[in-house]
Amino acid sequence: MKILVAVKRVIDYNVQIRVKEDGTGVVTDNVKMSTNPPDDNAIEEAVKIKEAGKASEVVAVTVGEEKAQETVRKALAVGADRGIHVKVDGILEPLAVSKILQKIVDKEKPDLVFMGKQAIDDDCNQTGQMLSALLNWPQATFASKIDVKDNKLEVTREIDEGLETIEINVPAIVTCDLRLNEPRYASLPNIMKAKKKPIEEIAASDLGVDVSPRLEQLKVEEPPKRKAGIKVANVAELVQKLKNEAKVI
């Protein structure tokens, strides 16, 4: 079994987001960037499946600008075998990314494609589902548990009502939840080794995919600020305030 894992470079989850004054986006200059957190879970799961002897190869792919390659390099350092970087600049919508990934799937013919359930920058939660639609493959979104059984996967999904279990035939797409596993850290020797692993570079323009955005971002602004609250001295005061001032209990 061959597993393709898609990873995205985003602003690190610990960074306090600042909106640009001109309203064109958020500040990304000199801001720490990292792999989208649930994409780390996707890589970890693929590597675990390979370590369990159930997969033969793990390929990490990213779509984006020059520096996006860092995320592939990180995936290689935690156990992916080789990488693919589809180079493209500018804003990419999930529809465009899924079309590019479809081309990569056509070329690589993986049995499984894993990725995070959502990117923490645009919060779209679309790419995995769109890719499965384009390929007409089964989709297991928001996965918190994956059992590989021959040519099937049993996947537990986190849904609003609780948990749902489905069985899907490969080839299939899985989008990973943060609770799927605990991503490992790359050891220094493995980071050194990863530098020698191959990363194939492909220009998006060579794939024949129209990546032009369909949405115009008219403006980006800060959400309305909450007015500063107060500290209360004790529980009795808190309950009095809730009862008589806020009138919510």
Place this chain on the structure above:
Amino acid sequence: MAVLLIAEHNNKELRPFTLNAATAASQIDSDVHAVIIGQNSADAAKQLSELPVVKKVLSVEGAHYENFTAENFAPVVVKLAENYSHIICSANTFGKNLMPRIAAHLDTSQISDIIKVISSDTFVRPIYAGNAFATVKSNDAKKCVTIRPTSFDPCESSGGSAPIEKIDAGEEFSNTKFVKREEIKSDRPELGTARIVVSGGRGMQSGDNFKLITEIADKLGAAIGASRAAVDAGYISNDHQVGQTGKVVVPDLYIAVGISGAIQHLAGMKESKVIVAINKDGEAPIFSVADYGLEADLFEALPQFMEELNKLNTIQK
């Protein structure tokens, strides 16, 4: 052209966020049709027909629709889409799972999780866990939009009498099989719609200690929430998680206990009308969004809180 709302239901009745999505749909265009896909879902279809904003109901029945599998649902909606300008659904796990599959088939760039309708092609949506709001205009001919349910009021649920038209079922997608669903049953209000939410974080230290939260929630008629840290630590099940990757809640009162206030948690609750934070770390970021902050050990504060509530003559439910 009319807009098409995808109803969320459990085959017996509509799920509550369908009413919020219906409100958003009616703000885009007054001509709202609604499709309900299920098995033995006639009662839910009738409920849908009684929403005054819905002008026509399309009902699709089939055994393979019983468990809401996106691979079976998407082709039905795609086939109907030629008659509609917009496809609309809630941005909860049902809609998040389904809508992108429809959008990809229609070759349209989905607009996820909108909080405001500016016009039929322009919407506001939160990005970066709600740390920025983006106003986006869609240039696609057909628009697939998911709506953040808590940002729209539920529509009226009675008084309408839309005609119900039956539509033929599509084929079954054979590569996905439903196995089971473990729903957590509770007598409490649903987290997503509760008027009061009491949430615990890592500071609770154990699952057992959540009984301190439960008591207060019972007294207030509140839902119980949790931070991701508390869920990851195994104190409480995932369906209680509030945050960027959990549920977004907008109650009248949100009480955060032993929650530090990570960005991803704030994303799920900072639009609440009144926020209370109880934390022994006075520097915790949760205090920056709290209307009332109490710097205290929760193991002392919660029993006192319960005592004070017991002293009150009346409590709003």
